[in-house]
Amino acid sequence: MAEHNDLQAPPEQLGTVDHHLAYLKLGFIAEQYAELAKHAAHKTWSHVDYLAKLMEGEANLRRDRATKSRIRLARFPVIKTLEQFRWDWPTRINRLQVQNHFRLEFIKDKANVIFRGGVGLGKSQPGNYPCRTQRRTGANHHRP
Secondary structure: OOOOOOOOOOHHHHOHHHHHHHHHOOHHHHHHHHHHHHHHHHHOOOHHHHHHHHHHHHHHHHHHHHHHHHHHHHOOOOOOOHHHOOOOOOOOOOHHHHHHHOOOHHHHOOOOOOOOOOOOOOOOHHHHOHHHHHHHHOOOOOOO
């Protein structure tokens, strides 16, 4: 598990792979490739499977970082999660239906969800949840 912050070190000092990974800024792969190689050898993965796992980890890390950056740049006054939603107010709410919408199946179906109700009931809050939900469920509403 290599972690190198010195991008100016010559390749012979860092090792060729580590040097290239540092230059390409592939942090996840740099940290995980050696350990995952042992695991892949033990499980007799193909080279493509091993590479796919490394790339999946790198892509997930970058996706999470991009989501955090977008949330930070949006300057939301308070970040709320679905776990923080007050289910006791409003008193009449179909909790199972609302929670089902956070599985994001409607996105795959290319459908819309409309929340309707009076002022102050928290209709706008669900708009803050999908990016966090996609990380938990693996759904990705950014893909075509």
